[in-house]
Amino acid sequence: MESTAPRPLKVTIVGAGIGGLAAAAAMRKSGHIVELFESSTEKKEVGAGIGVQVNALRVLEHLGVDRANLRGVSYDGITNFDSITGEGRSQRWLLPDMDQNRSILCLRSDVHDELLRVACGEGPGTPATLYLGRKVVNCDPKKGSITLESGQVVLADLVIGADGIHSTIRARVLGHPEPAVPSGLSCFRALIPANKLEDLPESDSEWLTDGLSGLRGIVLKDRDFGMIGMYFCANKTLINLAALYQDAEPYDASAVWSSTTTRTQMLETFPTIHPKFKTILSLPDDPVLKWRLGTLPVLPTWINGRAMLMGDAAHATLPTLGQGAALAIEEAGALGILFPAGTRREDVESRLEMFERVRKPRGDFINREAIAQAAEKEKRGLYFRSQEAQAYFVTHDAIKEAQEYLERQCEIDDSKQCFSDAM
Numbered sequence: 001m002e003s004t005a006p007r008p009l010k011v012t013i014v015g016a017g018i019g020g021l022a023a024a025a026a027m028r029k030s031g032h033i034v035e036l037f038e039s040s041t042e043k044k045e046v047g048a049g050i051g052v053q054v055n056a057l058r059v060l061e062h063l064g065v066d067r068a069n070l071r072g073v074s075y076d077g078i079t080n081f082d083s084i085t086g087e088g089r090s091q092r093w094l095l096p097d098m099d100q101n102r103s104i105l106c107l108r109s110d111v112h113d114e115l116l117r118v119a120c121g122e123g124p125g126t127p128a129t130l131y132l133g134r135k136v137v138n139c140d141p142k143k144g145s146i147t148l149e150s151g152q153v154v155l156a157d158l159v160i161g162a163d164g165i166h167s168t169i170r171a172r173v174l175g176h177p178e179p180a181v182p183s184g185l186s187c188f189r190a191l192i193p194a195n196k197l198e199d200l201p202e203s204d205s206e207w208l209t210d211g212l213s214g215l216r217g218i219v220l221k222d223r224d225f226g227m228i229g230m231y232f233c234a235n236k237t238l239i240n241l242a243a244l245y246q247d248a249e250p251y252d253a254s255a256v257w258s259s260t261t262t263r264t265q266m267l268e269t270f271p272t273i274h275p276k277f278k279t280i281l282s283l284p285d286d287p288v289l290k291w292r293l294g295t296l297p298v299l300p301t302w303i304n305g306r307a308m309l310m311g312d313a314a315h316a317t318l319p320t321l322g323q324g325a326a327l328a329i330e331e332a333g334a335l336g337i338l339f340p341a342g343t344r345r346e347d348v349e350s351r352l353e354m355f356e357r358v359r360k361p362r363g364d365f366i367n368r369e370a371i372a373q374a375a376e377k378e379k380r381g382l383y384f385r386s387q388e389a390q391a392y393f394v395t396h397d398a399i400k401e402a403q404e405y406l407e408r409q410c411e412i413d414d415s416k417q418c419f420s421d422a423m
Contacts, residue, residue, distance in 0.1 A: 072104025
């Protein structure tokens with residue numbers, strides 16, 4: 001007898017960064033067939049660390065990520081230093097349970113590689129298929145199709161735009177272009193091998209190595225806003241460096257958003273910082289990456305027909321709260337819950353409406369709050385001063401929120417198809 005059970009959904013994901021791979025892992029876990037299309041010919045996350053806070057870890061572990069493979073370093077709080085005097089002050093997380101539920105500091109590529117394993121490697125469900133060097137140039141949200149640069153059209157039940165700040169899918173979902181706008185901020189990024197510290201006098205490195213495990217922030221006192229952040233990652237074998245500052249260079253709409261520079265130029269950008277900080281900033285190998293940071297306004301919607309946006313494609317913002325990747329991971333986890341095994345093709349649009357109702361308020365709020373950290377003096381550092389703010393970010397359980405929302409909707413409308421997580 002022929003089965004009448006709904007077939008798995010065919011899901012197309014545009015973009016294979018952390019958000020795209022997390023979404024692939026979530027949809028695979030729910031029993032669907034997933035294809036990822038990535039424009040790069042070799043997809044690697046390089047040159048950056050990432051703070052994986054408890055709210056993101058909760059979802060990653062739900063998806064099957066092995067925490068040991070993330071090679072994280074304990075993120076117990078922040079030590080802020082005056083850039084001119086060199087004096088520092090440590091602040092632990094204010095939440096009482098953070099010692100039991102620790103955030104970690106990771107190498108971005110470690111998170112990416114582990115999600116790649118969970119999404120596309122061996123294990124329960126059908127592994128997602130990753131296509132590299134496949135640039136997507138168009139999307140028809142009503143049909144659920146994408147068009148590749150080669151002219152090939154790929155049809156799916158659901159299209160997920162996880163293609164970042166310069167998203168192609170965004171204009172198709174909105175019906176008009178909505179490019180990212182320059183923030184006036186730039187960021188130098190580099191990785192420093194931790195063994196380079198061995199050749200330095202202890203007085204030049206102890207501010208980085210001793211005391212509270214977590215972020216070191218050098219607050220730039222010679223300008224209205226700026227911070228140099230450093231922390232250990234990759235089992236303490238690397239030091240991540242990110243120097244955020246106001247960039248007076250005129251914005252050129254035709255210029256690339258990222259480029260390479262030298263550690264000499266980076267040092268010249270911060271002439272007044274204390275000598276012990278200059279010593280560490282002299283350690284990265286050239287080239288050093290320079291990113292011109294862009295942001296998105298709050299979008300009117302993230303969904304259209306069978307297509308949706310997530311991650312930076314939906315709410316690209318500043319890194320001031322360290323929640324950009326976490327939002328994408330949360331959204332991926334919620335998708336897996338709201339599209340469980342048994343979801344029918346005809347249910348897709350209503351499930352996307354649920355996704356937007358559950359996730360958009362939080363994504364939009366964090367977008368605006370991260371920008372306010374740079375633009376409004378009274379907001380700067382609020383995250384580390386306010387237990388209420390910390391609770392909003394890191395105690396959030398995206399999986400539980402989506403499960404409870406879906407259950408409520410099914411109680412309200414018993415005609416809805418409600419299913420439990422398949423695997």
